[in-house]
Amino acid sequence: MKRIILVLLGSAFLASAGAASAEGCLKGAVVGGVAGHYAGHHAVVGAVGGCVVGRHLANEKRKQSAAQAQLQEHAQMQQAAAR
Numbered sequence: 555m556k557r558i559i560l561v562l563l564g565s566a567f568l569a570s571a572g573a574a575s576a577e578g579c580l581k582g583a584v585v586g587g588v589a590g591h592y593a594g595h596h597a598v599v600g601a602v603g604g605c606v607v608g609r610h611l612a613n614e615k616r617k618q619s620a621a622q623a624q625l626q627e628h629a630q631m632q633q634a635a636a637r
Contacts, residue, residue, distance in 0.1 A: 563602050577616075582608020 586604015591597040 563599070576605075576609070578608035578610075578612030579605040580608075582606070582611070 582604035583601040587601035590600015
């Protein structure tokens with residue numbers, strides 16, 4: 555049963571990745587793999603989970619950076635208009 559779940563998770567992960575960048579995935583996979591190994595010899599499950607979490611955190615960071623850049627650009631436009 556565990557093997558089937560791992561295969562399904564792995565195939566879902568590979569299908570969702572596509573040609574997208576793996577930003578955050580490698581770092582998360584390493585951390586998750588190590589944590590999974592020490593939490594009961596589940597390194598593969600930990601690596602998959604860590605990769606998913608790492609990508610999510612990287613996407614959130616990218617969104618925050620884009621929003622902050624947009625706010626700065628808007629403030630500069632208002633300053634230029636006030637002159």
